[in-house]
C-alpha cells in the first residue's frame with residue numbers, strides 16, 4: 001500500500017484503468033483474434049519473397065499477426081491458418097472495357113510453383129489460387145490437407161498440371177474442387193479418386209485434356225454432387241457414361257464439347273433436380289428434341305446445340321414441356337441451334353414466360369413465326385437465323401418484348417436463287433419499347449416503315465442489314481444517331497444511295513468492321529475509325545484518292561476491298577507500312593502511277609488485286625520475297641510483260 005501513497009491521484013487512476021483493462025481482456029479472452037503460429041508466419045513470409053506481387057497486395061504481410069494479413073484467416077481456437085485466398089483479384093465483370101491483360105497480370109501473385117509447404121498448413125479449409133498464375137505440378141503434399149473443404153486451382157496461362165491425382169483421395173472433407181484448365185492428361189484413374197470423396201458437392205474439370213472417361217462404375221460414392229462440369233475434354237466414347245445418371249442430386253451438368261456418338265440418353269430423366277443442362281457439341285442422335293427433357297421440371301437452362309436430332313420436329317418437344325406444370329414458367333435459356341430440326345414453331349412458344357435467351361438458328365424450320373413470340377416479355381436475346389421461315393413479321397411479334405437487346409434473323413446471301421420469303425413489315429408510327437444492341441437481318445426484305453423504326457435504336461453496337469432490299473438514300477440523321485459505341489456495321493447488298501458526309505470523320509472510334517459493299521454510296525474515301533480491321537467498299541461510287549497517310553489513319557487494317565469504285569490518284573507508298581494487311585483489292589478503279597516498291601514488310605499478305613487500273617512501270621522486284629502471297633492480279637496494266 002505504501003506505493004499507492006506515493007502516487008498522485010491521476011497516476012492511481014491510470015493504474016486502475018490498466019488493471020481494469022486487463023480484467024476486461026481476460027473476460028472476453030475467447031473473442032480476441034488469435035495470434036498466428038510462428039512457423040506458419042515464417043513460412044508465409046518466405047513464400048511472399050518468391051511471389052510476384054506487382055500490385056503490392058501483400059503489403060499487409062508484415063508484423064506478428066499473420067491472421068490479419070490480406071487473404072489469410074485463422075482458426076479462432078487454434079490460431080492455425082484456416083483460409084488462404086490468393087486468387088487473382090482482377091474481375092472481368094466489373095471491367096468497363098473488354099479484357100485488360102495488363103490489369104490481369106498485375107493482379108496475379110504467382111509466377112512460381114505452388115509451394116510444397118501449403119501441405120503443412122494442416123488445418124486449412126479453404127485454398128483459392130485461381131488465375132493467380134502459379135505454374136508446374138500441383139504438389140502431392142496438398143493431400144495432407146485433410147480438413148480442406150474448398151480447393152480452387154483453376155487456370156494458369158503457363159502449364160499447371162498433376163501427373164497423378166492420388167493425393168486427392170485423402171481430402172475426405174472436400175466439398176468443392178475446381179481444377180479447370182489444369183492439365184490432367186497423364187493422370188489416369190481420376191474418376192476412381194473422385195469416387196473416394198463422398199462429401200463432394202461441386203466438381204469442375206473443364207479443359208483438363210483428360211482422355212479416359214470410364215463409362216461405368218461399380219458403386220458410386222459421391223452421390224451428393226450438385227455440380228458436374230466435364231466440358232471441353234474431347235472425350236470420345238460411344239455412349240454417355242451411365243454413372244452420371246445415378247447422381248440424382250445434380251443441379252448442374254455440363255458435358256459440352258466432347259464426343260458421345262450415341263442416342264440421346266433417356267436415363268437423363270432420372271436427374272430431376274437439374275436446373276442447368278449443357279449437352280452442346282456432343283454428337284448425340286435422335287429424332288426430334290428428346291421428350292424426356294419434359295420430365296426435368298426445374299430446368300432453367302437447356303443447351304443442346306450441334307447435336308443431330310435428325311429431321312425431327314420441335315412441336316413434340318414443346319408438347320412435352322407441359323408434362324410438369326411449372327417448367328414452362330422456369331425455363332430461361334434455350335439453345336437448339338444447329339440441331340437439324342424441321343417443322344414449324346408452335347404458337348405455344350408464348351407460354352415460356354421466363355425465357356430470356358432463345359437460339360433456334362441453323363435448323364430447317366419452316367412456316368411462319370407465331371405471333372405469340374411477342375408474349376415473351378423477359379426475352380433479351382433472340383436468334384432465328386438460317387431457317388426457312390415464311391410470312392410477315394409485324395409489330396405484334398415484338399409487342400411485349402420490352403427487354404430485347406439482340407435480334408438475329410435471315411439466311412445466307414448465297415441462297416440467291418431463293419426469293420426473300422419473309423418481310424419485316426412495321427408501321428411508320430410504331431416506337432418500340434426496347435433498344436437493341438445487336439440487329440442482324442440477312443437476306444430478308446424490310447418494309448418501308450423500317451427506317452423510322454431503326455432510328456429509335458440509338459444504342460446499337462452491331463448492325464447487319466445485308467441484302468434487305470432497302471433502296472433509299474441513306475437517312476443521314478440515322479447515321480448521326482448511331483452510337484459512338486458501334487463496333488460492326490454491315491449494310492452490304494442493298495440499294496442505299498447518297499453521299500456520305502465527311503463530318504463522319506472518325507465518328508465511330510470502336511468500329512472494327514465496315515461493309516458498305518454493293519450499294520450506291522458516293523463521296524470521298526470514308527474515314528470512320530482508326531480501329532477498323534475489315535473495310536469493304538466494293539462496288540459503289542466512291543471517288544478521289546486514298547489518303548496519303550493511310551497507314552496512320554487505319555493502322556490495324558487486315559482486309560481492304562475497294563474495287564469497282566471511281567477512286568483515283570497514286571497508291572500511297574504508306575500502304576506498305578501496314579504490317580497486318582492480308583487482302584488488298586483495288587481492282588477496277590482509276591489508280592495511276594507505279595505500284596509502290598516497298599512492300600517487304602507485308603508479311604501476312606495473301607491477295608493483291610490491282611487489275612483494271614491505269615498503273616504503269618515495272619512489277620516491283622521485292623515482290624518475290626513475299627512467301628505468304630497466294631494471288632496476285634495486276635493484269636490489264638501497261639507494266640505487265
Ligand SMILES: *[C@@H]1O[C@H](CO)[C@@H](O)[C@H](O)[C@H]1NC(C)=O
Nearest residue numbers: 030031074075076077078082
Ligand atoms: C470465428 O469467428 C468468426 C467471427 O467472430 C465467426 O464468424 C466464425 O464462425 C468463427 N469460426 C470458427 C471456426 O469458430
Ligand SMILES: *[C@@H]1O[C@H](CO)[C@@H](O)[C@H](O)[C@H]1NC(C)=O
Nearest residue numbers: 087088128130131150152176
Ligand atoms: C476462387 O476465386 C475465383 C475468382 O478468381 C472465384 O470465381 C471463385 O468462386 C473462388 N472459389 C471459391 C471456392 O470460392
Ligand SMILES: *[C@@H]1O[C@H](CO)[C@@H](O)[C@H](O)[C@H]1NC(C)=O
Nearest residue numbers: 119120140141142143144167
Ligand atoms: C505430406 O504429404 C507428402 C506427400 O504426400 C508426404 O511425403 C509427407 O510426409 C506429408 N507430410 C506430412 C507432414 O504429413
Ligand SMILES: *[C@@H]1O[C@H](CO)[C@@H](O)[C@H](O)[C@H]1NC(C)=O
Nearest residue numbers: 172192195196197198219221
Ligand atoms: C467410397 O468412399 C469411402 C470413404 O472415402 C471409401 O472407403 C470407399 O473405398 C469408396 N468406395 C469406392 C468404390 O471407391
Ligand SMILES: *[C@@H]1O[C@H](CO)[C@@H](O)[C@H](O)[C@H]1NC(C)=O
Nearest residue numbers: 185186208209210211233234
Ligand atoms: C495426352 O498426351 C498424349 C501424349 O503426350 C497426347 O498424344 C495426347 O494428344 C494428349 N491428349 C490430349 C487430350 O491432349
Ligand SMILES: *[C@@H]1O[C@H](CO)[C@@H](O)[C@H](O)[C@H]1NC(C)=O
Nearest residue numbers: 216217218219220243245246
Ligand atoms: C445406379 O442406380 C441403380 C438404381 O438405383 C443401381 O442399381 C446401380 O447400382 C447404381 N449404379 C452405381 C454405379 O452406383
Ligand SMILES: *[C@@H]1O[C@H](CO)[C@@H](O)[C@H](O)[C@H]1NC(C)=O
Nearest residue numbers: 234235236237238258259261
Ligand atoms: C472417335 O473415335 C472413333 C473410333 O473410336 C473415331 O472413328 C472418330 O474419328 C473419333 N472422333 C474424334 C472426334 O476423335
Ligand SMILES: *[C@@H]1O[C@H](CO)[C@@H](O)[C@H](O)[C@H]1NC(C)=O
Nearest residue numbers: 297298324325326327329330
Ligand atoms: C411450381 O412452382 C411453385 C412456385 O414457384 C412451387 O411452389 C411448386 O412447388 C412448383 N411445383 C413443382 C411441381 O415444381
Ligand SMILES: *[C@@H]1O[C@H](CO)[C@@H](O)[C@H](O)[C@H]1NC(C)=O
Nearest residue numbers: 342343344364365366367368
Ligand atoms: C415444312 O417442311 C416440311 C418438310 O420438311 C414440309 O412437309 C412442310 O410442307 C413444310 N411446311 C411449310 C409450311 O412449308
Ligand SMILES: *[C@@H]1O[C@H](CO)[C@@H](O)[C@H](O)[C@H]1NC(C)=O
Nearest residue numbers: 372374375376377396399400
Ligand atoms: C403484353 O403485356 C401486357 C401487360 O403485361 C398484357 O396486359 C398483355 O396481354 C400482353 N400482350 C400480349 C400480346 O401478350
Ligand SMILES: *[C@@H]1O[C@H](CO)[C@@H](O)[C@H](O)[C@H]1NC(C)=O
Nearest residue numbers: 554555556557578579580581
Ligand atoms: C498486328 O497483329 C498482331 C497480332 O494480332 C497484333 O498484336 C498487332 O497489334 C497488330 N498490329 C497493329 C498495328 O494493329
Ligand SMILES: *[C@@H]1O[C@H](CO)[C@@H](O)[C@H](O)[C@H]1NC(C)=O
Nearest residue numbers: 543544545566567568569570
Ligand atoms: C480524281 O478524280 C477527280 C474527280 O473525281 C478529279 O477532279 C481529280 O483531278 C482526279 N485526280 C487525279 C490525280 O486523276
